[in-house]
Amino acid sequence: MRLLRALVLAAFALCASAAFAQTIKIGFITSYSGLNGNLGPYMERAVRLYVKLHEKELPPGVKIELLTRDDTGPNPDKARQLAQELVVRDKVDLLAGVIFTPNAMAIAPIATEAKVPFVIMNAGTSVITTRSPYIVRTSFTLWQSSYPLGQWAAKKFKTAYTLVSDFGPGHDSEEAFIKSFTEGGGKIVGSVRVPLQNPDWAAYMQRVKDARPDALKVFIPAGKTATAVMKNFSDLGLDKAGIKLIGPGDITTDEELPNMGDIAIGVLTVHHYSAAAERPANKAFVAAWKKEYGANEVPNFLSAGSWDGTDMIFAAIKAQKGKLDPDRTMEIFKRYKSADSPRGPISIDPETRDIVQNEYLREVRKIGGQPANVELETVATAVKDPWKELQKKK
Numbered sequence: 001m002r003l004l005r006a007l008v009l010a011a012f013a014l015c016a017s018a019a020f021a022q023t024i025k026i027g028f029i030t031s032y033s034g035l036n037g038n039l040g041p042y043m044e045r046a047v048r049l050y051v052k053l054h055e056k057e058l059p060p061g062v063k064i065e066l067l068t069r070d071d072t073g074p075n076p077d078k079a080r081q082l083a084q085e086l087v088v089r090d091k092v093d094l095l096a097g098v099i100f101t102p103n104a105m106a107i108a109p110i111a112t113e114a115k116v117p118f119v120i121m122n123a124g125t126s127v128i129t130t131r132s133p134y135i136v137r138t139s140f141t142l143w144q145s146s147y148p149l150g151q152w153a154a155k156k157f158k159t160a161y162t163l164v165s166d167f168g169p170g171h172d173s174e175e176a177f178i179k180s181f182t183e184g185g186g187k188i189v190g191s192v193r194v195p196l197q198n199p200d201w202a203a204y205m206q207r208v209k210d211a212r213p214d215a216l217k218v219f220i221p222a223g224k225t226a227t228a229v230m231k232n233f234s235d236l237g238l239d240k241a242g243i244k245l246i247g248p249g250d251i252t253t254d255e256e257l258p259n260m261g262d263i264a265i266g267v268l269t270v271h272h273y274s275a276a277a278e279r280p281a282n283k284a285f286v287a288a289w290k291k292e293y294g295a296n297e298v299p300n301f302l303s304a305g306s307w308d309g310t311d312m313i314f315a316a317i318k319a320q321k322g323k324l325d326p327d328r329t330m331e332i333f334k335r336y337k338s339a340d341s342p343r344g345p346i347s348i349d350p351e352t353r354d355i356v357q358n359e360y361l362r363e364v365r366k367i368g369g370q371p372a373n374v375e376l377e378t379v380a381t382a383v384k385d386p387w388k389e390l391q392k393k394k
Helices: 001-019 040-057 076-088 102-115 126-131 143-156 168-183 201-211 224-236 256-264 280-294 301-319 325-333 385-392
Strands: 023-030 062-072 093-095 118-120 135-137 159-165 187-194 213-219 244-248 268-271 337-341 346-350 355-365 369-385
Touching: 023 040, 023 076, 023 280, 040 062, 040 093, 040 280, 062 076, 062 337, 076 093, 076 102, 093 102, 093 301, 102 118, 102 126, 102 135, 102 168, 118 159, 118 301, 126 135, 126 385, 143 168, 143 213, 143 244, 143 268, 143 355, 143 369, 143 385, 159 168, 159 201, 168 187, 168 213, 187 201, 201 224, 224 325, 256 369, 268 369, 280 301, 301 325, 301 337
Parallel strands: 023 062, 023 093, 093 118, 118 135, 159 187, 159 213, 213 244, 244 268
Antiparallel strands: 268 355, 337 346, 346 355, 355 369
């Protein structure tokens, strides 16, 4: 009888525990293969590391389940299919991730129809957040870095040439830089848009060299593509011809700098994050990353956007005690702010659902024998998306 009573009590306890358990499912779509397939893991690692370090802060019984999916690079049809399966079949509470703009645009209608909050942790074309009221972005827009880059460059150079990848973020970066650079008195001597995949960098670099600008402003998808650009820039002697290579931070991503080597030394960028930043919150972030993933590993800006996106998700979960309502979640997202992000103080603009953050001038220098993005100064503080701010004035 005692054994029977104990078993009954245990069964009741188990049922009670199950009744209070709540699993938050996050459908995480990023690129693990195809163009920039090496970058997806940097996003996922940041999410998993944050969850590991902070899951004890969740309400009792609440767990996080991350359902990862590979969109295979810029592939909107695949991204749409994956999002639909995650929403309909897996019944996720949230969608997150996404490197490429075309994929984010394809997912937007699904987020709207299903009323599933969608946290964009990378894709940077300004217009994305206008495509669904259920989108919030914790990464950046290309206008945020490229517009202040042009303002800064106009004080240093008389002429510039722009070279960008021919898709949404490239167009944004080109437009933002040209606008601010020319407003500051600079002259654009040439512009070119190159194919997203497999461009002939040598041919384009020769055209730039022949134009003899003071600076070449480049935007291409972050990662290994940037190393190819650096190599061709150096091999064709543009640096020796007195042309300065500048751009948003995508061209000198932290994880790729060791592969670039000395050819990246001296490249100037404007960006919102560097693994070499001296902020205490960033030092703690990098230390936790190295402890978890290896002494030679460093996070990059995709990691920072994913880390902060997860922090924002946790804030919504805690505020609702684990029972997420999509509209309530979006209202919490709109009010999110953090004074202690690895990239400095951040918040979400409630009108646009875009990140608000500082932009830093950085130069690739050697620290301890290794190239790093050294932050030289803060060129703009609390930057809202300049494109949307300009639209308000029209």
